Amino acid sequence: MAKNIFYAQSGGVTAVINASACGVIETARANRRFGKVYAGKNGIIGALREELIDTSKESRSDIAALRHTPSGAFGSCRYKLKSIEESRAQYERLIDVFKAHEIGYFFYNGGGDSQDTAYKVSQLSKIMDYPITCIGIPKTVDNDLPLTDCCPGFGSVAKYVAVSTREAGLDVASMAESSTRVFVLEVMGRHAGWIAAAGGLAKEKRDDPPHIILFPEIAFNKAQFLKKVKEVVTKVGFCVIVASEGAQYADGRFVADAGQKDAFGHTQLGGVAPTLVDMIKSRHGYKCHWSVADYLQRAARHIASATDVEQAYAMGKAAVDFAADGMNAVMPIIVRKKNKPYRWSIGNAPLSKVANMERKMPRSYITRDGFGITGKAREYLSPLIIGEEPPPYRNGLPQYVRLRNELIKKKLQPFSI
């Protein structure tokens, strides 16, 4: 009998992770080799709790609408399984749930941590002698997965940041003579500057915004930064800055770290922009405005990159095709064939090599002074934001689908996580 598929969304969601889900479900529905697609309610937590969403209850049109709906339609989670030694009971529980519901395929849609989990499940299924085909589906706005040329989710954030930088740049230019001189846009990317770099695509001519980009990869030097701000304002009349939330000093302290920690003792970031503005105002006295894009940037399906949507869908589809072809413990990847015109194809990478590796911006993508992107970066980034695929609108608002998300009947005892 055809085995069922388990699909789960993991980590921070994106504007296009549901397009991958759409690719998985539509492709699996069209292939009789597969049974039903069960989605984890809130990601892997759903598997542990045996909370499985029966996607066969969803209409064809609702599944199709996933392609234009941001966020994680089945719920996601931040929940990393530890090593098999530390969390063996959890891995065994996963296998038990898979057994109970005749699941033969495990598709995990997430970043590096998730690919690590998928890899471990594939290892354990061998040991426990219950064969599971494990396929990773790449997803991360941070664009920091190795081996794949880019990650679904990134192109749309990149487009959002480039568009917003261009629009806000025009605004500041209009106001600079008698009011605002400096605008700071804070964007995501705690460890890698890919998203901040995308702001650089807004620039067409030399003095266009953004004038300064701050990357986590380049140690922040306050004196040099303030000098540069002044130079730009003097020359151009105003200064637009795109700052990564991960911008940090040479000693690794985050620029945004004013020493505050959250209830769990984690350093709370998200304040690079106001911190920079404080510096600029006290040194130069310029009137400043600042914006923190936060979730808006990764949820902004309304301005998603059509290229990104297409790739996200293709990765979901490829996962199912790989499984149908008998492949295991792999992740589909995007292979760049050509820059102009942009051509790409689908390759694959073993999960063992994807897990827990972070890809930072190459130094050659950042200008010598550390404040901008090079032609090489532009060549890499440009194709990823191409094309628009707007959602349908009703009454002026995007119509995003909300699924029924019906759970299947549990067969096992409760399991506490």
Added chain:
Amino acid sequence: MAKNIFYAQSGGVTAVINASACGVIETARANRRFGKVYAGKNGIIGALREELIDTSKESRSDIAALRHTPSGAFGSCRYKLKSIEESRAQYERLIDVFKAHEIGYFFYNGGGDSQDTAYKVSQLSKIMDYPITCIGIPKTVDNDLPLTDCCPGFGSVAKYVAVSTREAGLDVASMAESSTRVFVLEVMGRHAGWIAAAGGLAKEKRDDPPHIILFPEIAFNKAQFLKKVKEVVTKVGFCVIVASEGAQYADGRFVADAGQKDAFGHTQLGGVAPTLVDMIKSRHGYKCHWSVADYLQRAARHIASATDVEQAYAMGKAAVDFAADGMNAVMPIIVRKKNKPYRWSIGNAPLSKVANMERKMPRSYITRDGFGITGKAREYLSPLIIGEEPPPYRNGLPQYVRLRNELIKKKLQPFSI
């Protein structure tokens, strides 16, 4: 001989103020009664400095592209002329510049302060016996001008905020089980809650985001707010908050006011969101995310309301038509004829009645508990965000026009402002 037109943009710019400029220039070009349209470089400052942009040097297609270009294409300013008694020299300078360049029409595109200036110029032209036809063109994202049903610029910000709230709301819903519980979006509107109210349009069903809206019109009560946050998280699983930058305590202190002042001694706002997040984290320990939209919201031409674009253009066109009809010291306004389907027409209001009045949200637009909008508000707001009129894209980015902005030759002595 046909007199020339002077047109200037004033105050904070919007996604559609250039659509009004487009309406002025295209309409004036088509009517032989008018000479050239001169635009003030950086608003009224350009008139005082005799820096007049000759828009006849711009191509027809570049002028047409103003309709889809955000910000102020000729530069705007924050510069309010004082009373005639205090600043008589400045008003006289304006008249001198108008005389020198055979300007017979003064079109001032701005908010309440600007309409006040336009009114004063109209008064002075009588006293100085140099006839100038003064027409105001409404513009403000704050939607706080009296007499007009709404203000060009508002509908597009409203749409941006409603769309962003819906998108970020889906994101938080996906993450809430194991991560972020609360999201705060900070929006503009220092004195009136119109923009924050627009976030309420994202809600379709009772438990949809936004769950809490904070208006400047409703005194902020910390205890009640924190109680409501907890209630929502307990019931819905997460809580989305749209907060006006002008949210304030009963005594008038801004919630965002941590006592910081800028170089000029003005209270610096823009930190409601992080302030609220601090409160929530210390009391409830929820993981929170926050966003400050700032300039992004008013520059976001890519998601502008087609209704707003159309009205902005119509206001510019009407200003020229009014002048052609011999009207003076008036401002075109938007008159609502019908809600469903939305119908509106163009009326006019005397500048003397528009100047320096602020229109706040009626109490009947805000729910009894002060945290949401009523059906009445929804009825008012809904039509204003309808329709999309995206800009053209090239290489994945909106193509916004940048004009040549050639200045005409000066004829007068310099004037220091």
